[in-house]
Amino acid sequence: MSSPLQESTNSKKPPVRKKTVPGIVASREKLTMLTAYDYWTAQLVDRAGTDMILVGDSLGMVVQGKEDTLEVTVDEMVYHCRAVNRGRQQALVVGDMPYLSYHISREETVRNAGRIITEGRADAVKLEGGRKRIPMIEAILDAEIPVMGHIGLTPQSVNALGGFKVQGKDFKSWQRAVDDALALQDAGVFALVLECIPYDLAEEITGKLDIPTIGIGAGPACSGQVLVTHDLLGMSFGRTPKFVRQFADLSATGGDGLAAFIEAVHDGAFPTLKESFKPSKKADNIQLYGGDLSLTAKVG
Numbered sequence: 164m165s166s167p168l169q170e171s172t173n174s175k176k177p178p179v180r181k182k183t184v185p186g187i188v189a190s191r192e193k194l195t196m197l198t199a200y201d202y203w204t205a206q207l208v209d210r211a212g213t214d215m216i217l218v219g220d221s222l223g224m225v226v227q228g229k230e231d232t233l234e235v236t237v238d239e240m241v242y243h244c245r246a247v248n249r250g251r252q253q254a255l256v257v258g259d260m261p262y263l264s265y266h267i268s269r270e271e272t273v274r275n276a277g278r279i280i281t282e283g284r285a286d287a288v289k290l291e292g293g294r295k296r297i298p299m300i301e302a303i304l305d306a307e308i309p310v311m312g313h314i315g316l317t318p319q320s321v322n323a324l325g326g327f328k329v330q331g332k333d334f335k336s337w338q339r340a341v342d343d344a345l346a347l348q349d350a351g352v353f354a355l356v357l358e359c360i361p362y363d364l365a366e367e368i369t370g371k372l373d374i375p376t377i378g379i380g381a382g383p384a385c386s387g388q389v390l391v392t393h394d395l396l397g398m399s400f401g402r403t404p405k406f407v408r409q410f411a412d413l414s415a416t417g418g419d420g421l422a423a424f425i426e427a428v429h430d431g432a433f434p435t436l437k438e439s440f441k442p443s444k445k446a447d448n449i450q451l452y453g454g455d456l457s458l459t460a461k462v463g
């Protein structure tokens with residue numbers, strides 16, 4: 164008799180408790196969310212202790228090198244979510260819904276959100292926009308999928324906004340952001356990303372909401388902060404927005420390591436025989452190397 168349940172209780176490594184949506188909402192500490200698009204980065208940010216991992220559609224720019232996020236597909240989101248899910252142990256995984264995956268009908272919206280959950284194994288989805296998204300948000304919530312909102316600079320609106328520009332600077336735009344935030348909370352989003360808005364607007368919204376706000380370029384008053392991991396680790400080769408602080412320089416240290424590898428190969432310093440496999444003892448294999456035993460003679 165071995166049920167999967169018994170197996171997990173008997174395994175030596177105690178299971179790491181995974182973060183949950185209710186746990187995130189109830190948290191009284193500042194929250195962190197970091198992007199990851201692959202298995203390695205998911206392990207890195209999970210081990211660092213981030214609360215949430217965002218599989219962002221920013222992957223269109225960061226991974227694919229495009230000018231905006233508009234071409235990212237649900238298939239691509241599913242692919243990256245799957246890889247990230249394998250690399251995390253404790254963090255909550257949020258999958259971005261790409262452009263046009265939640266704009267057409269409730270049916271298509273639920274199908275697409277559902278694929279990010281069932282195929283991608285994300286824990287929640289995030290989508291961009293204010294009040295006008297509420298019918299689609301309600302449809303997703305009806306399917307028992309937690310939704311994170313995202314207002315302010317919504318990168319999928321890049322053509323409508325005329326660029327990646329700070330939002331909420333005039334009275335109308337300020338008021339719209341406040342009203343959208345309250346309406347999204349009423350609709351049932353569990354958290355709200357505030358992107359590129361003045362810090363006093365983010366402070367007002369955060370003060371008015373019961374759910375956590377996660378800021379990016381929205382100042383220190385938010386309940387938490389999100390950044391694109393490539394930006395804060397200095398992996399973006401200068402293509403970083405103004406609000407980013409670079410906490411490490413992986414392009415420099417990584418570049419140094421790669422240059423050292425190339426030099427070592429050119430110099431014949433890599434690989435040594437210690438970094439090679441022992442010669443085979445089979446005589447016919449030695450024949451393959453022209454019977455030249457000078458190589459095997461050097462092995463200790």
Ligand SMILES: Nc1nc(=O)c2c([nH]1)NC[C@@H]1CN(c3ccc(C(=O)N[C@@H](CCC(=O)O)C(=O)O)cc3)CN21
Nearest residue numbers: 221224225232318327328329391394399402404405406
């Ligand atoms: N690497 C990366 N980091 C991000 O934060 C990010 C992405 N990619 N791709 C998707 C969106 C796009 N984002 C962006 C991109 C550019 C600016 C930007 O250049 N903003 C101007 C301010 C413009 C203004 O004054 O209104 C800046 O100078 O920071 C902001 C957010 C945030 N997201």
Ligand SMILES: CC(C)C(=O)C(=O)O
Nearest residue numbers: 198219220221259356
């Ligand atoms: C910038 C963050 C919030 C995002 O939506 C993304 O990475 O796609």
Ligand SMILES: [Mg+2]
Nearest residue numbers: 219220221259
């Ligand atoms: Mg996004």
